[in-house]
Amino acid sequence: MFKKLFKQKKEENIVAPLNGKIVPIEEVPDPVFNQKMMGEGIAIIPDEGLVYSPVNGKVIQLAETKHAIGIVTDSGVEILIHIGLETVGLKGEGFTAKVKTGEEVSAGQLLMEVDLDYIGEHASNTITPIVITNSAEDNKSYQFTSETIAKAKETVIITAEDK
DSSP states (O other): OHHHHHOOOOEEEEEOSSSEEEEEGGGSSSHHHHTTSSOEEEEEEESSSEEEOSSSEEEEEEOTTSSEEEEEETTOOEEEEEOSBSOGGGTTTTEEEOOOTTOEEOTTOEEEEEOHHHHHHHSSBOOEEEEETTTTTSSEEEEEOOOSEEOTTTOEEEEEEEO
16 A cells, blocks of 8 residues: 555656647547547657657557557557558558667657658648557556647657556
């Protein structure tokens, strides 16, 4: 009982994986994201095509089409970076992965190079949701930034805290 009473809550910061404009997940023009079917999150409208790891962790998923990367942190937070909307149909065109599934990554490490012009022309949107895919079942609470501009590797966009 006393262990729970005096246990310190752990915080984990998730930094912006891209430079751009920060928008609430509810503003992503796709119901899978804006209705939080995949989990809680936030989104960035990128102004540069470099995607960095938002945390220290392990790549647990790299979509064959390279449009999405899943990372799990040491504390178990599962983060999905979904680059653009309707990008699965690009079949990997416009994406250059710099990591592989199973690879350990550090916050700020380059994960992907993206041709934003190509994606903007051939997909429906470049907006990039950053989603906590296990937010419904983990024992954490999430706070989202009120900042409106993301500086990759620096701006804390989500803080996860043990409940």
